[in-house]
Every structure is written in C-alpha cells, then in structure tokens.
Amino acid sequence: xxxxxxxxxxxxxxxxxxxxxxxxxxxxxxxxxxxxxxxxxxxxxxxxxxxxxxxxxxxxxxxxxxxxxxxxxxxxxxxxxxxxxxxxxxxxxxxxxxxxxxxxxxxxxxxxxxxxxxxxxxxxxxxxxxxxxxxxxxxxxxxxxxxxxxxxxxxxxxxxxxxxxxxxxxxxxxxxxxxxxxxxxxxxxxxxxxxx
Amino acid sequence: xxxxxxxxxxxxxxxxxxxxxxxxxxxxxxxxxxxxxxxxxxxxxxxxxxxxxxxxxxxxxxxxxxxxxxxxxxxxxxxxxxxxxxxxxxxxxxxxxxxxxxxxxxxxxxxxxxxxxxxxxxxxxxxxxxxxxxxxxxxxxxxxxxxxxxxxxxxxxxxxxxxxxxxxxxxxxxxxxxxxxxxxxxxxxxxxxxxxxxxxxxxx
Numbered sequence: 270x271x272x273x274x275x276x277x278x279x280x281x282x283x284x285x286x287x288x289x290x291x292x293x294x295x296x297x298x299x300x301x302x303x304x305x306x307x308x309x310x311x312x313x314x315x316x317x318x319x320x321x322x323x324x325x326x327x328x329x330x331x332x333x334x335x336x337x338x339x340x341x342x343x344x345x346x347x348x349x350x351x352x353x354x355x356x357x358x359x360x361x362x363x364x365x366x367x368x369x370x371x372x373x374x375x376x377x378x379x380x381x382x383x384x385x386x387x388x389x390x391x392x393x394x395x396x397x398x399x400x401x402x403x404x405x406x407x408x409x410x411x412x413x414x415x416x417x418x419x420x421x422x423x424x425x426x427x428x429x430x431x432x433x434x435x436x437x438x439x440x441x442x443x444x445x446x447x448x449x450x451x452x453x454x455x456x457x458x459x460x461x462x463x464x465x
Numbered sequence: 466x467x468x469x470x471x472x473x474x475x476x477x478x479x480x481x482x483x484x485x486x487x488x489x490x491x492x493x494x495x496x497x498x499x500x501x502x503x504x505x506x507x508x509x510x511x512x513x514x515x516x517x518x519x520x521x522x523x524x525x526x527x528x529x530x531x532x533x534x535x536x537x538x539x540x541x542x543x544x545x546x547x548x549x550x551x552x553x554x555x556x557x558x559x560x561x562x563x564x565x566x567x568x569x570x571x572x573x574x575x576x577x578x579x580x581x582x583x584x585x586x587x588x589x590x591x592x593x594x595x596x597x598x599x600x601x602x603x604x605x606x607x608x609x610x611x612x613x614x615x616x617x618x619x620x621x622x623x624x625x626x627x628x629x630x631x632x633x634x635x636x637x638x639x640x641x642x643x644x645x646x647x648x649x650x651x652x653x654x655x656x657x658x659x660x661x662x663x664x665x666x667x668x669x
Contacts, residue, residue: 316536404533
C-alpha cells in the first residue's frame with residue numbers, strides 16, 4: 270500500500286517552485302500524490318469511481334490555484350490530504366442532498382451508488398453474503414459514516430496511519446481517535462450484521 | 466447506533482452486559498487499534514455467546530478493512546490534471562505579461578507622445594503651480610503689491626483654492642517621474658520574465 274505518511278515529505282525546493290506557479294514542479298506533485306489522494310477520495314465516496322475521479326481532479330486543481338496559501342514551513346502531505354478530504358466530504362454531502370431532493374428519483378434512489386447491493390437488509394436471511402458483497406457493504410457503510418468517524422477509519426485502514434499519527438493529522442487527542450474508531454467499527458459492525 | 470447519529474448520546478445499556486463483557490470488547494478494540502493479529506484470549510469469551518459473536522464480528526470487519534484492495538485511479542487521470550494545470554499556467558502567464566509589461570509600456574508611450582507633441586510636462590507643471598500659488602496669495606492678501614496686476618482680470622475668475630490646485634495639477638507634475646519609474650519597472654519586468662522562461666526551460 271502506498272501511503273504518503275510512509276514517505277518523506279516533498280522537497281522544499283519543489284514546493285517553492287510549485288507555489289511560484291511552475292507547472293512542471295506541480296506535475297511532480299501530481300505524480301507523487303495521485304494514488305493516495307484518489308484512494309482517500311474513493312473511499313470517502315463509498316467506492317464511486319466516477320465521482321472519485323472528478324473530485325480527485327478537482328482537488329489537484331484547487332490545490333494548484335491555492336498553493337499560495339500553503340505555508341512552506343509546514344509539512345505538505347497533511348495540508349494536501351486535508352484539502353482532499355474536505356472536498357470529498359463536500360461532494361458526498363452534495364450528492365446526499367441531490368438524492369434527497371431529486372424530483373426525478375424517489376427518496377432513497379441509489380442509481381449512482383457504487384457496486385454492491387442497494388439494500389442489504391432486503392436480502393433473504395438464509396443467503397450468506399459473499400466476501401465481495403461484504404466488502405461493498407463495508408465501503409458503503411464507510412461512505413455513510415459521519416465525517417468525523419469516516420476520516421479516522423480511512424486514515425487508519427487505507428493510509429495505514431497509526432492512532433498517534435491520525436491524532437496529529439486531525440489535531441485531536443489520541444483518545445478521541447480511539448473512541449471514534451471504536452464507534453465507527455460498532456456502526457459498521459451493525460451494518461454488516463444486518464447483511465450477514 | 467446509526468452511522469449518522471452523534472454517538473455522544475449512548476444507546477441504552479443491555480442489562481445482561483457485565484464488566485467482563487466491557488473488558489473483552491475493550492481488548493478487541495485495542496487489538497484492532499494496534500493492528501495486531503492476536504486473537505483475544507479471555508475465559509469470558511467461552512461462556513458469553515453474545516461477546517463471542519460481537520468480538521468475531523468486529524475482528525471480521527477489521528480483517529475486511531485491513532485487506533481492502535487499494536483503489537487505483539483510472540489511467541490518464543494524472544495526465545489530464547497536468548494538462549489542465551499547464552493550460553492554466555499559460556493563461557496566468559499571459560495575464561501577468563499583460564499587466565506587468567503592457568501597462569508600463571502604455572505609460573511610456575503616453576509620456577513620449579506628450580513630449581513629442583511639445584508639451585513640457587515638467588517645466589509646464591512647475592510654472593502652473595507657481596502661478597496658482599501667486600493667485601492664491603493674491604486672493605488672500607490683496608492685489609496692491611502684486612507685480613502681475615495687469616494680468617489679474619484674466620486670472621482671478623479661475624483662482625482656485627490650494628488643495629484643489631494640488632489635486633488638479635499634482636498629476637501633471639508627477640507624470641514625468643512616473644514615466645521614468647515605469648520605464649525602470651518595464652526593464653526589470655522584462656528581465657524577470659526572461660529569467661522565468663529560462664527556469665521553465667531548465668525544468669522541461
């Protein structure tokens with residue numbers, strides 16, 4: 270698994286050139302962060318590949334246009350991934366609102382949802398879910414978690430950060446991260462329990 | 466607990482849950498947080514089925530999430546982003562050139578044009594200010610001792626106050642200096658743009 274946390278931060282010289290508007294320096298940043306940013310966004314959007322691609326593109330373009338606001342004395346990865354998470358969560362919220370208030374689709378319509386069953390609870394109880402179906406249910410469950418629970422889950426499981434690193438990244442105490450992870454697992458377990 | 470609920474409001478506690486149950490589940494969460502492969506070995510698990518089921522469910526969920534495949538981006542995503550960024554950079558550079566080069570160049574052109582048309586801005590401005598100061602003094606102290614008395618009927622109706630003269634004539638006095646400053650700025654910006662182009666060439 271490629272995680273920006275497991276790699277050293279970008280060279281200051283590269284960041285300086287990018288903040289001065291050098292597109293080639295920014296291309297190096299794109300190459301380095303394309304996978305982790307896409308993965309983070311993908312997970313926060315519940316595995317919706319189309320939306321993840323659009324939001325990932327948006328993240329990089331927003332970063333490019335707002336690099337002047339980045340403080341070169343601070344590590345780049347947390348700043349950038351926070352921007353990515355915020356945009357993904359905004360997109361998720363917008364999608365939820367669109368679905369809720371859509372005049373074309375009935376409430377609960379999930380036509381843009383990722384792969385996986387639309388309503389796991391509706392499955393016959395005797396039918397045991399396959400591994401892939403369980404994974405889809407977990408992905409969908411993560412995408413429906415409140416942002417403050419979804420972020421630690423994604424950072425812990427996807428980026429492979431430790432509880433301590435997540436606490437630093439989110440600027441909250443370690444205990445808070447543990448509690449959020451615990452409660453997120455409980456919520457996901459409940460969802461999975463209904464599915465199995 | 467529903468995912469969207471704030472779990473600050475805890476669900477009602479099951480009356481059958483004991484301190485042992487809490488201890489076992491806390492241990493399961495600890496193992497997950499530490500990414501440990503160890504299984505919880507607590508005698509309570511052998512006697513409490515609900516704890517056993519709950520612990521298994523959490524560990525299964527943990528396994529699923531730990532082994533979740535890393536989602537790779539669609540091919541061409543990075544290329545598309547970089548192409549957009551390059552276009553954006555070119556547009557920004559064009560705008561910067563327009564602002565940094567064309568504006569001072571236009572100022573110089575105006576100054577040169579005025580000079581060639583015979584308007585001596587520097588001398589004329591000084592003269593105008595001097596006349597205006599004379600007029601203001603006359604308006605204040607009277608005309609008895611003023612040497613330019615014969616010119617008064619022409620000048621007096623137009624005699625303005627000092628501040629309005631300053632505002633009106635100031636730019637005329639400043640214009641030649643601004644033109645010189647614009648020229649210096651122009652040369653500096655051309656040099657800067659050339660150095661930027663050299664840097665971009667080195668990176669490419």
